[in-house]
Structure formats: C-alpha cells, structure tokens
Amino acid sequence: MSARERARERAAAGAAAAASTEVSERLELSVWASTVAMIAEEMGAVLVRGALSPNIRERRDASCALFDAEGRMVAQAAHIPVHLGALPESVRAVRAARPRPGDVFLLNSPWQGGSHLPDLTMVEAIADGDRVAGFAVVRAHHADVGGMSPGSMPQGATELVQEGLVLPPVRLERAGVPDTELLALVLANVRTPEERRGDLAAQRAACAAGAAGWRSLLAREGRERLGMITASLLDYAERRAVARLRAFEGAHATAEDALEGDGVSEHDVPLRVQLAVRDGALHLDFAGSSPMVRGNVNCPIQVTRAAALFVLRSLLDDDVPTNEGIARAIHIVTPDDCCLAARAPAAVAAGNVEMSQRITDLLFAALDAAGVAVPAQGQGTMNNVTFGGAGWTFYETLGGGQGASAQGPGPDAVHVGMSNTRNTPIESLERAYPIVIERYVIRRGSGGAGAHRGGDGVVRAYRVLAPCTVTLLTERRRRAPRGAHGGADGACGENRLNGELLPAKCRRELVPGDVLEIRTPGGGGWGPERGAT
Amino acid sequence: MDVGGTYTDLAAIGADGVITARKVLSTPDDQGVGVVEALRALGAPRGAVERFVHGTTVVTNLLLERTGARVVLCATAGATDLLELRRQERASLYDLGAHHPAPLVPPELVVPVPERRTPAGVQQALTADGVAEVVREALARGPDVVVVALLHAYEDAAHERLLADALRAARPGLAVVTATEVLPEIREYERTATAVAEGYARPGVARYLERLGARVRDAGFPAPAVMTSGGGMRAADEAARHAASLALSGPAGGVVGAAAVLRAFGASDALTIDIGGTSADAGIILGGEALVEPGGTIAGVPIALPRVLVETVSAGGGSIAWRDDGGALRVGPRSAGARPGPAAFALGGTEPTVTDAQVVLGRIGGAGMSGGVLLEPRRAHEAVGALAAALGTPPEATAEAIIRAADAEMARALRRVSVDRGADPRRCTLVAFGGGGPLHACALADALGMPAVLVPPYAGVLSAVGLALAPERREEAMSLLEPTDALDARTFRAHCDALAARTTGAERSWVVRARYVGQGHEVEVRAGPGDAGPEIAERFAAAHLARYGFALPRAVECVALRHVASNPGARVAFTRDASAAAFDLRSRTDHGGPAPTAPIAGPASLALSDATLWVAAGWRATPLAMGGWRLEREGAA
DSSP: OHHHHHHHHHHHHHHHHHHHHHHHHHHHHHHHHHHHHHHHHHHHHHHHHHHSSSSHHOOOOOOEEEEETOOOOOEESSSGGGTTTTTTHHHHHHHHOOOTTTEEEEOOTTTTTTOOOOOOOOEEEEEETTTTEEEEEEEEOOOOSSSSSTSSSSSSOOOOGGGOOOOOOEEEETTTOOOHHHHHHHHHTTOOOOHHHHHHHHHHHHHHHHHHHHHHHHHHHHHHHHHHHHHHHHHHHHHHHHHHHHHTTOOEEEEEEEEOSSSOSSSSEEEEEEEEEEEEEEEETTTTOOOSSSOOOOHHHHHHHHHHHHHHHHSOOOOOOOOHHHHTTTEOOSSSSOSSSSTOOOOOIIIIIIIIIHHHHHHHHHHHTTTOOOOOOOOOOOOOEEEEEETEEEEEEBBBBOBBTTOOOOOOOOOOOTOOOOOHHHHHHHHHHSEEEEEEEEETOOOOOBBBBOOEEEEEEEESOOOOEEEEOOOOSSSSOOOOOTOOOOOEEEEETTTTOOEEEEEEOOTTOOOEEEEEEOOOOOOOOTOOO | EEOSSSEEEEEEETTTTTEEEEEOOTTTTTTTHHHHHHHHHTOOOOOOOEEEEBBHHHHHHHHTTOOOOOOOOETTTTTTTHHHTTTOOOOOOOOOTTOOOOOOSOGGEEEEEEEEEEEEEEEEEEHHHHHHHHHHHHHHHHOSEEEEOOTTTTTOEEEEEHHHHHHHHTTOOEEEEEEEHOOSSOOOHHHHHHHHHHHHHHHHHHHHHHHHHHHHHHOOOOEEEETTTTTTTHHHHHTTTOGGGGGGHHHHHHHHHHHHHHHHOOOHHHHEEESSSOEEEEEEETEEEEEEEOOOOEETTEEEEEEEEEEESSSTTTEEEEOTTTSSSEEEEEEHHHHHHHOOHHHHHSSSSSSHHHHHTTTTTTOOOOGGOOOHHHEEEHHHHHHHHHHOOOHHHHHHHHHHHHHHHHHHHHHHHHTTTTTGGGGGGGEEETTTTHHHHHHHHHHHHHSSEOOOTTGHHHHHHHHHHHOOOEEEEEEEEEEEGGOHHHHHHHHHHHHHOOOOOSEEEEEEEEEEETSSEEEEEEEEEEOOHHHHHHHOOOOOHHHHOOOOOSEEEEEEEEEEEOOOOOOOOOOOOTSOOOOTTTTTOOOSSSSSSSSSSSSSEEETTEEEEEEOOOOEEEEEESSSSSETTTTTT
8 A cells, every 4th residue: 555545545534533523513512512501500509509698699690610621611601691701711810820630719800810809700620630621610799808898899999909809810729728828818808708708618619519520521521522522512602603693794883882980980981882793703893992991880801702792692592502612703802091901900890780781782782783683772780789887788789671672672670781680579678687678669661662662670769777878880870771773762760869869870878767769771662653753 | 190281191099009090192172071081991980989189280271371360469559560570580691582471460450558567567557548448449450359468468467467358348259369378478579479370370270170070070080189289189179279389280290109109119319200292300309208399480470389399391202303503403492292293103293303213213112102192113214314314414323312412401400400409319219200201211310320210110100190199288387587596495386386276187297497597598497396496496507508518607597487287198009910911021011010030131122001111221120029110230239
C-alpha cells in the first residue's frame, strides 16, 4: 500500500468516524441537553431548599451553572434573567487565579467576575483526581454584604467600596479544606452574619451537588466523549440561535433611551445602540451611550451582555438549551469610557437592577425599529424598595405592566425583563416587620391604550409603625414606557410619601404613621385603539 | 375504579383479600356509562359490593375547562385583587406575551369588605352597616356561591363568620364558603385561591356525584366514595363539601397502591413512575407511606391542601418524535393520545411515537394491547422509518434514541421529586407501573443509579388497586402561630383535642407545620397530645437536618396544626393466583399464575396483563410469590 493510499484510507476512516459521530449527535442531543440541565436543576433545588433567607428561598434570586474544564458553560438553571450568561465571566476570573482541584472560590467584585456586590458567587473547581474537570457555579443575591446602607442596595453611592465588602476571587476552601479565617472575615463585614453563613452553606451544598453530577457524567462518558458532548451542545444552541436570527438577516436600526438620573443627580443618563443582524449574528454597538456616571447605575460589561442575551433568548423557543452557545451569536462593542462597561472604582449596585432593565428596553426598541416583532415597552424598572429600622431590614421589588404585542394585551402586575422574583405575602410581611400594607391592588388603567392594551401596574401602600429609613431605586417616573405601532404609552410610575411626590431615587427618614405609596408603571399599548383617529 | 381519559381500570378486593382486575375503554361523553359497564364486567352479584371507591378527574376538568360556578368573592378592602396579582411571577420567563390562566373570579365579581385585622388585632371593625352593604353588593352580582376570604382571618375568623351568617340569612340556601374553613393558614394568596377553587368546584362536584350515585345505585352498587388528593377515601356526601381536596384525585391512587405493594415486598423507601399514554407521573414513598404534602397547581390555580406528591411530565407511550430546526431528534411534548394514537394502533396515527419505537425494537410483542387494540408493526416501522430518513439516521438507532429521549424526561421528573425532598435515589427502590412503566424501568434505574426495580402485580391497573385499598381519611386543620418555647403541653393537648372533636375515625394522628423563626417554608413533624413545644422543636430540628442537611441554633415557631382521622382500608393479600394459567415460557407471558422457578435474564420482553416488561441487557427479572417481578443488575447479590 502506498503512502498516498494509506493517507486516503485514513481520511476515509476519519470521515466515517465523523459521520457516525454526527449520527449519534443528531439522535442524542436532546438526551444530553436534558442530562446536563438536570444537574443544573438539581443544584438549584439543593440551593433553594437549604437557603435561609427569603430572598433566595422564596424569591429565588439565584442561579446555578455547570462549566467544563475549558470554562465553557454547559448548562444553567436560571430563575433570574440578569444572571443569564454573566457566569462565564466568574469562571474566567477564577481560572485566572489558577485553581487547583477541589478549590472553592467566593467572589463578588464586578471587575473580576461579579455583577453587583450582594450577588455572592461561589465557584468550585471540580476535582477529578489531580486535574480540574470542570466548574460548578452558584450565584445568589444575599440580603446584606455590608456597606453604607442596610441591604447593600444604597442610593447615592459613588464608589464601589461604599456598597459593601468587595471580594475578588478568594479561596473559601483549598483542595477541599475550608479556610475558616476567611469565612470569619467575610461574616465580620456584613450585618446579618448568621443568615449569610446559612446561605453560604446552601451554596456550598449546591456546588457539591453539581460537582457530583458532573463527575458521574464524566465517569460514564469518559473525558474525550464528554468533551465532544459539550461541544455538540454548544454548537446546537448556537445553531438554533443563528437559525432564528437568519430570519431577520440584514435588519438594522438605531435606538435611544435614558435612565432618569444616576442616584446622585436627576440628569438623564443617555443610552444609544446601533443594532444589526449580520451573518446570523446580533451586532450591538453602544457608541453614543453615556460615559461612566458618579452614582451607582453603572454596570459591568457582563450585565450588559446578560441583557443582550435575555433579549435574544426571548426571540428563541423555550426549549433551546441555556448554554454558552447562544452567546456566540452576540457581538458587543462599547466605548472605552462607558456606563455599560464600568471599571473600578465606579459604584454599580443599581446598575444590575435598573440599568439592565433600560438596556433591554433599548434593545427591544432597536429590534422594533428594525422590523422585528417584539412587544411594546414594559414597566422597565424593578421598583426597588428597602426599609431599614432598628434591628431589621426589608427589601422587595414590585411588578408592573408588561407591554402589549401583536399577539395580544400585555400581562398585568409582573416583573418584566431582567427580574422574576415573587412578591412578599402581606400576612408574612406584617408579622415580620413593623409595616402594614394598606393597599395592594392592580393599578387599573395604567397600561397604555391600543388595539392591544398594555399591562397594568400595581399600587402598594406601606404604613410604617416604627421609625425607619426607606431607600427607593426606581425608574420610569418621568419617561413613560412607550407604546408601539400607534399604541399609547403606559402610565409613569409614582412614589408618594403621605401624598407628596418623591423623586425616582431617594432616601427618606420615616416616622410611625407615615404612608409610602408606590404606583408602578403600566406597559405600552400596541396598535391604534379601535375607534381612535 | 380509576376513570382515565382512555381506559377505565377496576380492581376488586374480595373478603379473602384476593384481587380481581379489569380494564375497559372509557366513555368520555358520559363517564357514568363506562363506570357501570366496568362494574358489570366484574360480574359481582347485586348487593355483593360493600364499598366502591373511585378516582375522578371531575374537579380537574372543571378547572381546566373553566366550567365551574359563578363565584362572588368578598375580600378585605385594599386587597381585592389578590387572585390577579398572584405571587407576581410571570407566566413564562422568556415568552413575554404569555398570560396566566384567567382567575376563577373576574374583578367585577369581587366585593370589598370594610374591615381589617393586623397581627396586633382588629384595626378596623366590621360594622353592621358594612355587613349590610357587602351582602347587598354580593347578592346583586347573582352568585351561585359566595366565598369570604379576609386578611389574617387564620388568627381569628370572626369577621368571616359574621359575614357568612349574614349572607346565609339574607338568602337561605345560598352556598357560602369561608377561606379559613377550607385552609386556616397564613399566606393570603394561597388561602384565598384555594377557597375560591372550593366554591368554584363545589356545585359541579355535587351534581356529578348525584348523577353517578343514582346510576350506580340503580345497578345495585353502593354510593361512590371518592379518592382525595391526599390519598384517602371520602364518602360521596362528604366529598361534595370538600371539592378542592379532590383536585388531584387521579394520580394519588397509583402512589398509594405502590406503597401497599412496596410494604408487602418488604421495602420502605421508593420512587414511583406511572407511565401512561400521554404522560408520566413520578411520586415518592418514604417510610412505607406515599409522601403527602400541601401544594400543587391545576390549570393555574394553586390548591394549598395536602396532596400525594406527584410530578407529571408529558412523556408517555403516545409522545410524538420529531426533528427540530437545529436538526436534532426530539420527543414530545405533543402526544398522539388515544386517538389517533401510535401509528402501530392503526387508528389513523401516522407520526412515530414512543410506543412505535418499542414495536420497532420488538419490545412490545405482536399480541394485542389493552382494550382490544391490535398492533400492526408494519405501520410502526413506516412511521419510525420516515423520521429516520429525515434525520439521516438508521431506523433501529432512531427507535432506540426515541426511547432514550423519553427516558431522559422521566428521569428528570424522578430526580426532581427525590432531590427536592432530600432523598437519595441510590437508596430507593423504583416501583414502575402503568401500561408503560415496566417498559422503561431498567433504563430509569440505570439513569438514577437505583439498585432495584419492583414491577408490582396488577402493574397495568395499580391505581385502581390503590383506590380499593385507600383508608378512609378526614383532615382538620387550624392555624397555630406560636413559638415552640411558648407552647406548653396542656395548651397543645387542648388544640389537638379540639381538632379531634370535629371529626371521627379509628386512627388519629397530628402533624405540626413548623419553621425556624423568619423562614418562609415549613417542615411537618409528627406530634400529639402529651407533647409540648420543646419536643416539637427537637423533632423539627431533626427533620430539618435530614431534609436540608443542616440545623440551626435558632428559635422554632409553629405555623399550623393538622389532624388526620382515618379508618383502615380493605385488607389485601398479594399472592399469585394458583388457579390462573402458569407462566408461559415460550411466549414469556405472566398471567398472574404460578411463576417460573428461574430468573429471566435480559434482554427479554415479558407480557404481563395490561403491561409489558422489558428486561434490559445486563438485568435479570425474578418472579415474586406476591405476584409481580423484582429486577436487578446481573452480578448483584
């Protein structure tokens, strides 16, 4: 046999192997996707049943994900869209710290894999003998991480260090051995250390569940085949995303929006995007957006990416697996100095909750202008309300109206965009805190009129029974959620103290008997109202 | 009797404990016809049946089809929109236009009640004028049923009762439901929604039971008792007043039956999988009992009453296989159901289903299926072949992959019920039943690392067996918001006695729902007369540790006290029937008669009555003297 014949034979054998790989890929993709999703889901179950604080247990402000040894995200169980696609950044930061098998990291620094400080992210470098076989990641929003105000969601912060304890990736465990001194340091810097200890224990258990699941998969499939499976799953998700984007090939448009103040001043913070769908990918150029601002509405680039990913995800079918493949279809460019790609020492607490909402609004507006069917704008804010009194803090966010779409009216009284946390039952709240909920009703008529009406916001009125401080981080108090295709705008939100209007972002001292009323925005309407001219 | 969409299953237990089983086709247009036919198929003489229990989907259907009563809701002023506000979560994370199903009471049928309690006491009293105004407004809306649900009434229901009495006085005979009589527990949304579901379903349930009762009595059988979501049996007249507790009646029977078989088998912890034509139900048995927990949602309506925990996924024999726009093979959630059914049924179905894949691989034999359906394997080969051609994959590999995809969905459901409860599947037996359960059993046990599988006797009709066995069970509950360190034995005994006095039953038990102060989730612990706060706190900490992996140095508070009064169900003797045909070694058919002496090594397909058992390669099946089979991996001790 000549060398050339041998080479030809080898090539043929290779092609046959490739073809059979492809066959098994087509047949097994859904099984693989289900298997890895099951592990991520299981991590979530372990976290939620073990966590102490209502914010994780009840409101489920948390996400779990699995990564392979190369740092590729294989699966994510997300309850909260703002965590979508932001976790690869955490693993990148951990990998830069040269993890050893069995090391467990804790981080929250927005400059090294975090988002805003209350989101404590735990990363376990999964040990497989003497090598790192992958990463289990659990991010959870903790009720307090220190800083200038209880709840660590301050209004008026201008530097990151005011917002709480900053953690670059640090080792909570070295090769499985806990560093109790480090944990003591963390707990010494927060207001509710025992609750934090409980929540961190739940995060640790969730990481362990993910690591166990990944190791058993590795044992069953072998390293090489698991690598092939991972690659196939990412390619598959990318294929589904690209197939969807191809339907809008060539679409392009520019859109503008703004935040109503940065928490320090009331001046608008302008945002601008140039969007184009090219070669089955979504290209976003944020040139023209505001530089970093003094207040804390800045966000690190991974939050911007999460918002873009959420917008793309909402265009895809629900069954597309959530992994890093989808993100490959998004290309983001930001100016050097930009509030959407914040750098040290900027403050960022509100960026995660409010700027992220504005980015989704901006991107949906651009898609609409480019001719892609999307809903009109929803409430575009999370209506962050934090009370703090002697020995207690209470944080919640409020739903509002979703925008209407070509298909029908917008849903009422839900979180739109980057959050999906649940409400706090009136009876539980009143038993736990010196607050009476005087009114919690749908804000009828607040959705924009149209062929399809925008969803209505809510009215929630709190009467306080003890002296306390309230901090509000809200938006869409002067720039209404816009209607689409001739539909009317939704109503702006309103914050009132004893009937007097309050700014969108503020901090007030309350005395017993004071009534704070939050009226959340309605969603925009879609299409001209019948009978209107 | 288990009345399903496709089949009606029936199991009769004789005075000697011997079981007789039948399966007939359902009559969806008028369920009563099928019920009477099934009873007749049993061949029991008139008057020979002592008790007749059935599982019903009547409440599920009322909720799904939104065909219940016109309910007017009276709610505390300022909190009138609870049903629309729900818990604020959206219907779908990514489908931004998705809506929750509409509430059972539209906003125009909600009447505000001028009253308010807070944890500190009555803040605004309900005046005579206020009552009169609310009564007028409520009656003006033309209600079939009025539901009264007020804030913090779990602490003191005086305002609810005041209003309910006034409504009944103003219109004698009007059905009035107070939320705290249905669910006297904290959390206003779940309590109100459950009470509204009760009011919404009650008239329909009463009509259904009357009609069915008349027909069954005419045929010479006793009035139909009903299975509740909690896995107990209630007489018809009681069931009609506890409509919401029937919402998950259907799937509860299977887990209760599985628990009985598991106890006879000598094991205590298990996961269960009941696989039918359109869906699979995963359940869990701990300590020999089906796990009963409050919770569950039907058609967007939360029902916060105790229910046998069941997680349903849309994967079953009828699940359709297809190719998606990413070029991957997919299975479900669409199902061919009973009509047109799998291609092999030759009832008009052409799309390949999980059942067709089983036929292609020869796991379901050429013999007939339940209810007289004859298989046409050629049609299964055609349907699977067409999909394989579209995918560019070999037909047999495609058929195997279809089954694996269905397995993966079911494994996920099993995983969910176990992990959420802190149970390790590797220490549980898998009980696989329903027409499709035994076909998927080995693969599911492999996926979850489970050591053994129990295929119960009467696997195809186990839900009906569970119904026949179900104990009579009544529940009473009260709110008990009290830190454990403030709860002395005398007070606690008084509460237990008060609940017990409300109902009858030979066996009594009590559970306290407790939590760490500040937590939002409760854990149930057993307690009873004689106990006091410290014992309850201790048991709570142990249960918390077992379930969540940690306990805390933190105060414990009680939330509610529930009481269960039960009378034992029928006694049953699980045994092979010496008079039935012996195991047929050639066709590998188990008629329930004498068993083969040696285990059967996989791969092998065994025909059971109303089900097929697939023993995968590497597994062996050992027949059990109690009927049914035990499956283990080759080489296992």
